[in-house]
Amino acid sequence: MAVCFAKPDIDVEASLVDRVLSHAFRREHPDEVRRIEATVREHPASRTALLKHARAGALHDVSREVCVLRTPTLVLAGDHDSLLGTEAPRELAAAMPAAQFEVMQGTGHDLTLEQPVATAERVARFFREAP
Numbered sequence: 001m002a003v004c005f006a007k008p009d010i011d012v013e014a015s016l017v018d019r020v021l022s023h024a025f026r027r028e029h030p031d032e033v034r035r036i037e038a039t040v041r042e043h044p045a046s047r048t049a050l051l052k053h054a055r056a057g058a059l060h061d062v063s064r065e066v067c068v069l070r071t072p073t074l075v076l077a078g079d080h081d082s083l084l085g086t087e088a089p090r091e092l093a094a095a096m097p098a099a100q101f102e103v104m105q106g107t108g109h110d111l112t113l114e115q116p117v118a119t120a121e122r123v124a125r126f127f128r129e130a131p
Contacts (some may be wrong), residue, residue, distance in 0.1 A: 003052075009047055013040040016050070022080035022108030036113060066095045073099040074126040076119070078107035100126070 004015040014037040018026070026033050046055075075093035077086045086103050093101035104122070107114040 005047070005051065010041060010044060012047055012050060013044045019083055020108055020110040021114060022078065022082075022106070024080065024106065025108060025114045037056075063095060066092065069096045069099070072126075072130045074123065075099055075101045076111055076122065077101070077103050077113055078109055078114070079103050079105050080107060083107040083109040088119055105116075 004012055004019065007015050017033065017037050017040060021033065021036075061131060073093070073096050074078065075089050075096075077084070077089035090101050093099040102122070104111055104118065111119040
């Protein structure tokens with residue numbers, strides 16, 4: 001991510017797109033990748049906001065709080081997530097007594113960009129099946 005933040009302001013968020021999408025998605029959907037990059041270039045977040053987001057993610061530790069959650073929770077991870085991998089989300093789900101963990105195949109970190117329909121269907125099914 002440091003490489004992304006070393007780029008000019010207009011390119012920071014667009015270069016982060018490369019990190020949240022899987023290699024396969026970028027290879028198989030170059031037009032969609034260009035569309036996403038154009039969108040974030042047209043409406044970029046500030047460097048400060050992006051750095052705060054990255055810092056919050058790095059410092060975020062809910063290990064003490066999540067163990068008391070009794071609400072059914074779905075934790076999804078992409079099998080090609082190069083930012084978090086699948087182990088951190090798996091550990092998060094394992095810490096919550098009523099959580100389900102599921103790996104979505106063929107996707108990177110941003111499930112909603114790569115597989116919006118499949119992600120929405122999985123979340124909807126979770127809510128339909130939740131006790």
